[in-house]
Amino acid sequence: MNDLAYIYKYPHPAVTADCVVFAIDGKALNILLIKRNLEPYMGAWALPGGFIRMDETAEEGALRELKEETGVEDIYLEQLHTFTAIGRDPRVDEITGVPERVMTIAFMAFIRQDDYSVVAGDDAANAQWFPVNNLPELAFDHREIIHMALGQLRNKIMYEPIAFRLLNKKFTMTQLQVIYDAVFESCAYVLDNKKEYKPLDRRNFQKKMLSLKYVVQINEFSKGVGRPGYLFTFDEKEYKIQLDEKKMFVFRK
Amino acid sequence: MNDLAYIYKYPHPAVTADCVVFAIDGKALNILLIKRNLEPYMGAWALPGGFIRMDETAEEGALRELKEETGVEDIYLEQLHTFTAIGRDPRVDEITGVPERVMTIAFMAFIRQDDYSVVAGDDAANAQWFPVNNLPELAFDHREIIHMALGQLRNKIMYEPIAFRLLNKKFTMTQLQVIYDAVFESCAYVLDNKKEYKPLDRRNFQKKMLSLKYVVQINEFSKGVGRPGYLFTFDEKEYKIQLDEKKMFVFRK
DNA sequence: ACAAAAGTGTTTGAGGTACACCCATGG
DNA sequence: CCATGGGTGTACCTCAAACACTTTTGT
Numbered sequence A, B: 001m002n003d004l005a006y007i008y009k010y011p012h013p014a015v016t017a018d019c020v021v022f023a024i025d026g027k028a029l030n031i032l033l034i035k036r037n038l039e040p041y042m043g044a045w046a047l048p049g050g051f052i053r054m055d056e057t058a059e060e061g062a063l064r065e066l067k068e069e070t071g072v073e074d075i076y077l078e079q080l081h082t083f084t085a086i087g088r089d090p091r092v093d094e095i096t097g098v099p100e101r102v103m104t105i106a107f108m109a110f111i112r113q114d115d116y117s118v119v120a121g122d123d124a125a126n127a128q129w130f131p132v133n134n135l136p137e138l139a140f141d142h143r144e145i146i147h148m149a150l151g152q153l154r155n156k157i158m159y160e161p162i163a164f165r166l167l168n169k170k171f172t173m174t175q176l177q178v179i180y181d182a183v184f185e186s187c188a189y190v191l192d193n194k195k196e197y198k199p200l201d202r203r204n205f206q207k208k209m210l211s212l213k214y215v216v217q218i219n220e221f222s223k224g225v226g227r228p229g230y231l232f233t234f235d236e237k238e239y240k241i242q243l244d245e246k247k248m249f250v251f252r253k
Numbered sequence C: 001a002c003a004a005a006a007g008t009g010t011t012t013g014a015g016g017t018a019c020a021c022c023c024a025t026g027g
Numbered sequence D: 001c002c003a004t005g006g007g008t009g010t011a012c013c014t015c016a017a018a019c020a021c022t023t024t025t026g027t
Helices: A058-070 A141-158 A173-190 A200-210 A235-243 B058-070 B142-159 B173-190 B202-211 B236-245
Strands: A005-010 A015-024 A030-037 A048-051 A078-081 A101-108 A125-130 A215-221 A230-234 B006-008 B014-025 B028-036 B049-051 B078-083 B100-112 B125-133 B215-221 B230-235
Touching: A015 A058, A015 A125, A015 A141, A015 A173, A030 A058, A030 A173, A048 A058, A058 A101, A058 A125, A078 A141, A101 A141, A141 A173, A173 A200, A200 A215, A200 B006, B014 B058, B014 B125, B014 B142, B014 B173, B028 B058, B028 B215, B049 B058, B049 B100, B058 B100, B058 B173, B078 B142, B100 B142, B142 B173, B173 B202, B173 B230, B202 B215
Parallel strands: A015 A101, B014 B100
Antiparallel strands: A005 B006, A015 A030, A015 A048, A030 A125, A078 A101, A215 A230, B014 B028, B014 B049, B028 B125, B078 B100, B215 B230
């Protein structure tokens, strides 16, 4: 432990960055958590994250901590919300013993679970995926953060093509639908306290997706159990063209 | 100037809270700005805001600074985004001369311009409303913050009843439409670089609003120039009932 | 042959969009 | 009487929602 210290004329908060990383595993929506290896909340599960350095943005800090703690790197983060409640973190300064004011800037991400191998590192005793419907006890206010992320995910998935970030380049219509059903089902359970969830209609779902024009069929087929199905792909170029055209999409064609 | 100092084992950023306060003045969408009375950017226009204290949340700090600088108080703020770019604020610590890392948590609000009298106070040499279409040069990255707020406003106004916060309890359908047109027009100019904007169709707008069921006609009439019109009001109870029912609103009834 | 998954179409109702003429008030 | 703003209806089209039988593959 060195004895450097930092001096300021006015009190400053500590600022962390935390990541809510979503992925789909077969049927369920999962979140990446770490088991804390340090006080406070040592041994508890928590979102990956940590203190932001002075030479990096919040997003860079979030990515660095995520890589250090879970091995997951190079992913696209979206800023979610900044949590500033007083007392949300019990830490005190190591030199002065003065209670720290710790704010956290929360980010969310959507990745393909199979593309990354999760390895605990650094401040994490363990790192693994947990189904959103069955989370362990969490450190700090991380449950609240996850709930907000879920709400945002449910909104976003209806207006933005984020489902494709959870899938391979080529996917079947059923795989795409599994994403939507998993998100809606998890939200129904976790946010709305609903007890059951009825999946979307397969035919209407396909019609809807194809009507968007940026989900396009390719001339390949899936294989595995059951009848092979067409594969589809996300046409990012087409989506961007539509984005430019559709700056205004209610009340106006 | 006292000589208190605060000591931390690790470097800490300074964190401010800034407010993007929107209001409608007749026809135009306005933002509340202050003229800075302190370095840096002394004399430049900026968003009201300032450093968050250790005993208040970001939102409390934003409200306090807003009141101190503009006299506007007791309004509802929504968190927008936290800006953490390195070098976005040129200040240095007053004791050590070390460059500060200043992050800002930006909030947005929608108020009735006539309900508040704007009075410059404190760190502000002046405080006044500016039309969004014609903003002055701004300090820091405040133009970027405003652009993000505008984008969010355009999205929100289509899905959430925030227009009513810009109006009196009782309003004519035309007054309500003015809000939407002002927002869309300002966004068309500022965000999309469009040169013209065609207002919404009066009849379709009314049909749409009434179909929402929470805009209800009351048995009173406006007066002034031209034919008197029905007054309407926002039925908050009805809106909340709908919110509870409509947790899922795409793909499902 | 059986289980598992995929391909496929129609009907109905709701709501978005375009569009124009007459009416009530104040000055 | 005129300027200003408000009241009002219809036709068309798109899209969401409900709904079931057949086909292909692997085992």
